[in-house]
Amino acid sequence: MTADDVIESYVRAVAACLPRARRNDVAFELRALLADELAAKAQSEGRAPDRAMAMALLQGFGRPAEAARRYHERPPPIDPADSHHLTVWAVAGVVVIGVLMALDREGGTVDGDLILEWLGLLLIVFVIRAWWRRRNPGVLGWKPSGDPDRASRVGAAVAAVATVIFPLFMYAAPVTFAETMFLGHIATSGLALDETFAASWQRMATLAVLAMQAAMWTWMTISGRWQAWSRRASIAINLLLGVAFLAHSAPFTTLDGASFPVFALPAANTTAWPIFTLVGALCLLSGLYELYREWARIDPAPAMKRGPSRPAGAAR
């Protein structure tokens, strides 16, 4: 391959990366420019141009795609500024799917293809967002958000009441809960607890964590703000509940090796195990999400740490 062949090959590769209407024009000029450059290089080195000299010259121009980009810049399919969010969403999705796959005892409900589908979906969403932003500058712009530590008192009160009713009340006395909720219109005997489970430390521990959750929401109703201890308590409670409910999705074992289920009736356990798995997975993922938020948390300004303050000299 001669030096001219190398140059011609490079020109073709560059032109192939350009819009069709510009290819011949750029190729014609680039061919002439490279010929000038090569002739000057050969003259300075005192020898005839060859393949190695042409390759050395083209090194300075970069890959054909890079050279073509300098002639005709195309917008990237995904806005480079969105790289961080794309990575976070991709990793979060893979973690969620990984947890669900690990808990999928039946197998086949959640498989590895879901990861590729999730990444493909993200790609499509971010490409469409970038395209939409280019077409509509100013749309999908940034909007200020509120104080992340402020908690809605109404929302916290609803969460506290809801936690006491469901799952605390339901977990503590499932038969009474069902009779109360359905006014005795449904058969509740299937919800009777296994005697060993009813007296087990596992049940007491789960009840204690649920009670802590209700207490935490009650405190949030009063204070109206998330604080360091309440954020961390919420993480711990969600992770503990996740582990506890996942443990409920299979028979427990006593210290002497005997196993016991949650409900007295085998059919009730068969029905409840997937539900316990789902609830446990949701609690675990909530805890992991809160843990990530705490890790990624940005320290508030000193004035915000102290709470609302008055301007200097303002009347008290």
Add this chain to the structure above:
Amino acid sequence: MVERDGTGLTELRRGVVVLAVLSRLRGPQYGYSLKQALADGGMPIEEGTLYPLLRRLEANGLLVSEWNIEHAPPRRYYRLSPEGERTLRVLASAWRDQVRVMDGFLDGVSDQ
């Protein structure tokens, strides 16, 4: 941002490349002759940067070009358009202002 190697010359030059190119195109030049003119004047520019820049300046209406095919090899000659001449005057004035400002900032800073 200035590179950690302490030079920062790439960024410094990038800002004045357009002005340098416009200043050398008050008369017609083809790509390689312009590159040589800039290098001889003390501002070497990579060919991979210079040639596409000429096309962009032409697309922006600052340059006009024509092919000369009377002599071998055929070459594309660029020169300033009327809009390019106006832009050159504006940029030259802005550059001189910047030099005055920077000289004030750098007063007392010794050369290496």
